Amino acid sequence: MIATVEAPNxxxxxxxxxxQYSCGIAALPGFTIERVRFADPVPLKAGFERIAEILKRAGRPLAAFGACELRSPAPFTEDGFKAFNESYIQTLIGWGVMKDGVNPVARSNVCPKLDPPGEPSFHAFCYAVPASRAPLSFVIAGSGESVEGKANYRDHIVRAGDTSPAGMLEKAKWVLDEMERRMSAFGGAWRQTTAVQLYTVQDICSILEGELGRRGVLRNGLTWHFNxxxxxxLDYEMDCRCVYSERVMV
Structure with a gap:
């Protein structure tokens, strides 16, 4: 099993x-992961403030913040994405969540083609709360069809620029393998997921049954965001989770 690290407190x-983000999180024994989705996107600064308030009301420290789902106006350039990430992590550093360059918070950041927000915003977030005898809960960060942690994405994109059925199949296989690798770090698998989200504006109907269905991804349905x-x-991204408590906040 891939090694994981306990995030203090x-x-x-x-x-x-x-x-800029971890590959995923899982609740420790005696805890469970809860998810909050905002009814409308909340701009980044205001979103962090609301999250801090929600954690305080729940009696949880800022360190309990474990994952988030962001929405941005449009895909970034490579340099633009680096600049955004440098800005984003400043709050995590200020909260004491990110230390010595190690970021425990999982993240997805995608761009709606229809009705996008005017600036990077929070769509949802997850945090850990005490819960005795709770079943395994986890959140897997989003991954597109490129190796992360390299100098850039463009030189490592699977079938770059190819949105044909064959191209999308190869992209999907790469991302699905990565989702499975990340879940395995926590002893998780598709059969345990309570939600799977796919982000693309390309036609993926040809791979739904043959690839996603074959792997068991569709067991509890699939949420396809036109993002x-x-x-x-990049043309294809996914994330997934096993979370038993979710709510929507206005």
Missing amino acids: SGYRFMPGVS RPPVEG
Whole structure:
């Protein structure tokens, strides 16, 4: 099993990833992961403030913040994405959540093609709360069809620029393998997921049954967001979770 790390005073462990986000989190024994979705996107600064308030009302420390789902106006350039990430992590550093360059917070950041927000915003977030005898709960960060942690994305994109059925199949296989690798770090698998989200504006109908269905991804349905991944050149992204308590806040 891939090694995971306990995030101090958080209630969860994480699979290390890159500086802007971890590959995923799972609740520690005696805890469970809860998810809050905002009815409308909340701009980043105001979103962090609301999250801090929600954690305080729940009696949880800022360190319990474990995952988030962001929405951005349009895919970033490589340099634009780096600049955004440098800005984003400043709050995590200020909260004491991110230390020594290690970020435990999982993340997805995608771009709605229809009715996008005017600026990067929070769509949802997850945090750990005490819960005796709770079943395994986890959140897997979003991944597009490129290797993360390299100097850039463009030189590592699977079938770059190819949105044919064959191209999308290869992209999907790469991302599905990565989702399975991340889940395995927590002893998880598709059969345990309570939600799977797919982000693309390309036609993926040809791979739904043959690839996603064959792997068991569709066991509890699939939420297809008509969104683009966050970096120019990427066409396919997914994330997934096993979370038993979810609510929507206005």
